[in-house]
Amino acid sequence: MIVSGSASQSLAAELARELEEPLAAVDYDRFPDGELLASIPDPDLEGAERAIVVASTVSSDAHVELLQLQDALREAEVDEVVTVLPYMGYARQDRIFEAGQPISSRAVARAISSGTDRVLTVTPHEAAVCDFFEPSATAVDAAGRLAEPLPEDLTDPVFLSPDAGAIDLAETVRDAYGDGETDYFEKVRHSGTDVEITPSDVDVEGRDVVVTDDIIATGSTMSEAVAVLGDRGVGDVYVTCVHALLVRNAYAKLARAGVEAIYGTDTLEGPTSAVSVAPIVAEHL
Template identity: 65%
Template sequence: MIVSASTSQSLASALAAETGEPLAATAVERFPDGEFQVSVPDFDAQRAVVVCATTTADAHLEALQLQDAVREAGAEEVVTVIPYLGYARQDKAFEPGQPVSVRAIARALSTGTDRVVTVTPHEESVREFFDVPCTTVDAAGVLADPLPDLHDPVFVAPDAGATDLAATVQDAYGEGAVDHFEKTRHSSTEVELEPHESAIADRDVVLVDDIIATGSTMAGAVAHLQEGGVGRVFVTCVHPVLAGTARLRLARAGVEAVYGTDTVERAETTVSVAPALADALDG
C-alpha cells in the first residue's frame, strides 16, 4: 500500500497508478501547542511504501510518524521513498563543531524502515549514512521529455561536477553538445562564467542541475549566456526547490521555461519519477 505524506501527494498518486498498489488515506491533526499527528486510519497491508519528500522540518517528522503509524497498523515491511532528501548538501562538517546534518537525518529515518529509496541525491555517498539498505534512482533522463524542439542545442552544467547530469539529459534528448561552465575569478566580487568549450551564439541552451534552490547561480549563468548572443535558454533540474523568489529571478534573467520533476511538487513540475521509482521498488 502506498502511503503519502503531505509533501508528495501527486507523486504518491502517480506511484500507486504505476504499481497498481492501493493508495492509503491519511489524516493530520494539529494541536494548540503546535504539535501535529499524522495517521493512517484504514491501513491494511503487509507492505507499506511511505512516500515523503523531506522539504521541511515538519516533513521529516511526518515521515517518522508515518513509519511508526504503519508499523502500529501491522505492516510487516516498510519501504521509505524519499524523492527529495533534505539536508543532503550538508554531507560533511565544514567547520569545527558543525554536525553532518544529513547523517543525523539518515540515522533517524533508518530506525522506522527496512529500506530506503531516494532520487538523484546531491552526493551518491549519502547512501552510506543510512543504517538500512538505500537505493538511489537516477531521474535525470526524464528531464528530456518536456523539452521543446531545440535549435542546435547545448546542454550545460553549472560546473564540471554536474557534467554527467547534462550528458544524461542530452543522451535522452538524442542530439546536441554537452558542456559546463568554467569560473574565472578576477576579484573577490567579480567572477566570469563561460561555457568551457562550446560556442553558444544563436544556439538554444539547456542548463541542467540536480537542485535549483535560490536560482542565483543559474541566473548568473544565464546573464553570461545572454551576453554571448545565445538563442533560447531553458532550465531543467531534478529537484525544483525554487525557494523564495527563485522563479522570478530566473525569469528576469531571461529563462524561457523551467522544468522539474515531482520529487518536489511545484508549478514547474512537468514530468514524474514514478515509473523509475516503481522499477526500484520491484528490484
C-alpha cells in the same frame, strides 16, 4: 499500499497508478501547541504485506511527519516498510564544514532508518549520503526524465551542467533527448565579489541551450550563467532540474535573466513540476 506524506501527494498518486497499488487514506493534523499528528486511518492497513511511504522531507515538520507515518505502519504490523524520499532534506549538509558542527544528513538518515526496512532517495546531491542509512539507501537517478518536457524542435541544442563535476547529468539529459552537444560552466574568481561564469568551450550563438542541474535553490548562480549566455547570442534558454526548490525570488531571477521555461520534477511539487519521477522509482520497487 502507497502512503503519502503531505508534501508528496501528487507523486504518491502517480506511483500508485504506476504500480497498480492502492493509495492509503492519510490524515495530517496539528495540535494547538504546534505539534503534528500524521495518521493512517485505513482499514486495509492492518497486517499488509508492504507499505511504501512517499515523503519529501522539505522541512523539519516533514521529517517529523515521516517518522510518525513510519511508526504508524510498524504499529499496524505491516510486514515491510519501504521509504521513498523523493527529495531528501539536509542531504547537502553531508560533512563537517567547521569544528563543532554535526553531519546533519547522517543524523536525519539514522532517524529515518529506525522506522523502515528499505530506503530509496531520488538523485541526491551527493550519492555518498546513502551510506548514512542503516542499511544503506538506494539512489534513484531521475536525470533522464528531464528530457521529456523539453520542446521536440530545439535548434542545434547544447546541454550545459553547472560545473565540470556534473557533466554526467548534462550527458544523461542529452542522451535521453537524443540530440545535442554537452558542455559545462567554468567559474573564474577575480576577487571576493567578482566571479566570471562562462561556458567552457562550446559556441552557443544562435543555438538553443538547456541548463541542467540536480537542485536549484536561490537561482543566483544559475541566473548569472544564463545572463552570460544572453551576451553571447544564445537562442532560447531552458532550465531543467530534478529538485526545483526555487526559494525566495529564484523564479523571478531566472525569468529576468531570459529563461524561456523552467522544468522540474514532482520530487518537489509546484508550478514547475513538469514531469513525474514515478516511472523510474517504480522500477526500483
